[in-house]
Amino acid sequence: MEKKATRYGYSEALLEMGAVDQNIVVLDADLSRSTSTELFMKKFPERFFNLGVAEQNLMGVAGGLSLMGKIPFATTYSIFASGRAWEQLRTTVCYSNLNVKIGGSHAGVMTGPDGASHQALEEITLTRVLPNLTVFVPCDYIEAKKATLAAAKIKGPVYIRLGREAIPIITTADTVFEPGRGIVMRPGTDLTIIACGVMVNEALQAAVALQERGISARVVNLHTLKPLDETLIEKCARETGAIVTAEEHEIYGGLGGAISEAIVKSWPVPVEMVGVKDQFGESGQPEELLRHFNLKDTDIVAAAEKVLARKNKKQGI
Amino acid sequence: MDIEQLKTKARKIRYDIIKMIAAAGSGHPGGSLSSADLLTALYFSKLKHRPREPFWADRDRFVLSKGHCAPVLYACLAESGYFPVEKLITLRQLGSCLQGHPSCRGLDGVEVSTGSLGMGLSVAVGMALGARLDNKKTRIYCLMGDGETQEGQIWEAAMSAGHYKLDNLCGIIDSNKLQIDGRVQQIMNIAPVADKWRAFGWNTLEIDGHDFKQILSSYDQAEKTTGQPTMIIANTVKGKGVSFMEDREEWHGKAPSKDLAEKALKELS
The missing domain is CATH 3.40.50.970 (Thiamin diphosphate (ThDP)-binding fold, Pyr/PP domains)
Structure with a gap:
């Protein structure tokens, strides 16, 4: 790529x-x-x-x-x-x-x-x-x-x-970029992975891995953090019933925080957050650091499984 | 306006300042009064502006970096005709465009919102660069407090104005020697002030900030200066014009009681 x-x-x-x-x-x-x-x-x-x-x-x-x-x-x-x-x-x-x-x-x-x-x-x-x-x-x-x-x-x-x-590079010249409107990069029904920045690519990789396990993960590229696409976020919460957020950023107040704020107002569902958790960064090679801070596709897969378990428990399965 | 007219206008500006701060029950009379002559001279004898056409593209720009002195700015704008003088008593009220510190939302004549000290000079530098890019004759003025120059951002801006040789920029320091907690010299000494600005590449003038002849002459000198920005260090008296407020730090940021306001207004009528 x-x-x-x-x-x-x-x-x-x-x-x-x-x-x-x-x-x-x-x-x-x-x-x-x-x-x-x-x-x-x-x-x-x-x-x-x-x-x-x-x-x-x-x-x-x-x-x-x-x-x-x-x-x-x-x-x-x-x-x-x-x-x-x-x-x-x-x-x-x-x-x-x-x-x-x-x-x-x-x-x-x-x-x-x-x-x-x-x-x-x-x-x-x-x-x-x-x-x-x-x-x-x-x-x-x-x-x-x-x-x-x-x-x-x-x-x-x-x-x-x-x-x-x-x-x-995961988008093309034809991908529509509309400020304030998230992009569904991959359809899915079991959960939605909402990601921004470099984590959109990790999310797409994770969705492929999840597919192999029989899990259908929708992937949303949320390129605009403000104004937040609350309509799309609510739609994803309603239709898939579980959300994983993924950001190369602090989860508190970041994408994870923003999504959580949005869905508690509209359609609360279990959320798992992949991101940096109340930590500062460290020196290292970029890829190495993504792994160190648990920001890889495998971490998104693990979060997806966790959020699905919570979703199913809530539904009494 | 000639000097006698300016003196009369400045008295009215000071009258407005006391009136609106007393009505609001809070505000900053000290620095508003100390800079009243500087701004009266600017608004009524120097600034190229059209109060009835506030967004006239070729107007000169004024930035009030010491935003807490909003009352003197509001009085100058009202007396110039930007809005009715009667509106001044809505200062600091919910829904009024006369915010405690100037906001450009909804008040024509305020170029940019200020109130957090040290930020205005950078904006003025940007305006001066913008005017130069378009070969406009626009002049940019920025009023700061002397205590305000303790902010680091002021010196970042000072450096850039000197570097870019912004001769369309004129800074004014209302050097009233007092800040909230006491004498500037004791709280955090900024002397030697003129030497600092000279060292940063500014044409630096020192004047009596209550002498209209000197004020007008310094504005003219600034305009004639080429190849460098001008800083006018205006020696002033905090609370100037109201006997019991003069040179008293406690009048930095409080409103006079009803009785004291009446006393002050009597002195200014």
């Missing part, structure tokens, strides 16, 4: 848009080689601003540019974008509902050897509590590109979670 990092989907979309829209401007905070915004810098140097190692200022400057009619893409590592500059994101950008787009790269444990300080596991939690903000977690390079193009069309702030590591 072809692999490519989501951060390149982002930077390639910026290049495309930059060529046709003079209002697209890109900002970085001394990480343009890592985030790959240097592609934009080389092509459109007058519309690229490197703010140095100063992420709070990065966020505010992006806000100011948006107020002058620009569409700024403020880019840095996701932990700095969502953590260090969180209050600037909250009070300057989201409270004012500014047209700022934020690209947070190097999210999750797959950031690898750099270790816990650089592996953002909390951004979904930190961003989805902010009113006015749209939060995208693309599952592959193609979807990251679409999410970035879609972000520019949305009037208001958008956060895009991106990764460093090359991951399998």
Whole structure:
């Protein structure tokens, strides 16, 4: 399977848009080689601003540019974008509902050897509590590109979670990307695996393994964490009666938390969560870390079996 | 407006400030009063704006980074004609667009929401970069408190404005020497202030922030300066214009009682 990092989907979309829209401007905070915004810098140097190692200022400057009619893409590592500059994101950008787009790269444990300080596991939690903000977690390079193009069309702030590591490309140019609408990647009736980011691929692998055991697992790619596709989530809960969530992120407040909040309001069913559980990351190789933190397809299979046991118990089987 | 007219207008602005804070029962009179002359001069003699066309594309921009001084901004906006002066007494009430700290939701003339200190100058830097990209003559003004410059983000913004040589940007520090807990010098010394801004690449002016001649002249000098941003360090008196509030930190963030409000309003009439 072809692999490519989501951060390149982002930077390639910026290049495309930059060529046709003079209002697209890109900002970085001394990480343009890592985030790959240097592609934009080389092509459109007058519309690229490197703010140095100063992420709070990065966020505010992006806000100011948006107020002058620009569409700024403020880019840095996701932990700095969502953590260090969180209050600037909250009070300057989201409270004012500014047209700022934020690209947070190097999210999750797959950031690898750099270790816990650089592996953002909390951004979904930190961003989805902010009113006015749209939060995208693309599952592959193609979807990251679409999410970035879609972000520019949305009037208001958008956060895009991106990764460093090359991951399998599982969608195609034809896959419809509609902000706020999850995608059913595989039909199924016994349970639904709702995943985002790199875990969509793991979920699809898990569904194949489950199929071999006679279990029909639906797989949903929930690329938008805010606004949440509550209609689809409720539908899955009603139709399959059990849910497994899968994220390369902290489960508390993350995808697992978001799905649970949604279904207790509509159609409560047993939920098992695959994700990082109240832990910081560690140094290591990306694949090795996925295994270490129990974020592999096999972990999703185990969670599926557990959730099915709970579902059947509830039904008195 | 000439200087005599500005003096009269500033008295009215101060009158409005006391009136609305007294009506609200809370708010920040000290810093609103200390910056009243600076903003009166800006709104009534310098800023290119159209109160009846608040989103006029070529307007100058003003960012109130010290958002707790919302009353002085609201008074300037109302007296300029953005909204009726009578609305000022709705300050801090549920449903009012006059939030405790400025919100751009529903109040034309407020360019960006502020209130958490240290954030406004970065926004002003972004505005200045945006104006330059479009070759606009727009000027960007940003008012900060002296205590506010203890925030690290201010210096990130200062560095970037110097780096990009933003001569369309004019910062103003309302240097009233007091912050919530006491004298700035004692709480966390920021001196030497002018040297710091010069070191960050700013054309730095020091003025008496209650002398309209000096205020107007500094705004003009800032406009004439090329190749670097200008910071005007305005020496002011906290609570200026109300005898019992002057240079008293306890008037940073509390409303006067009914009796004291009447006394203050009498002094300002």
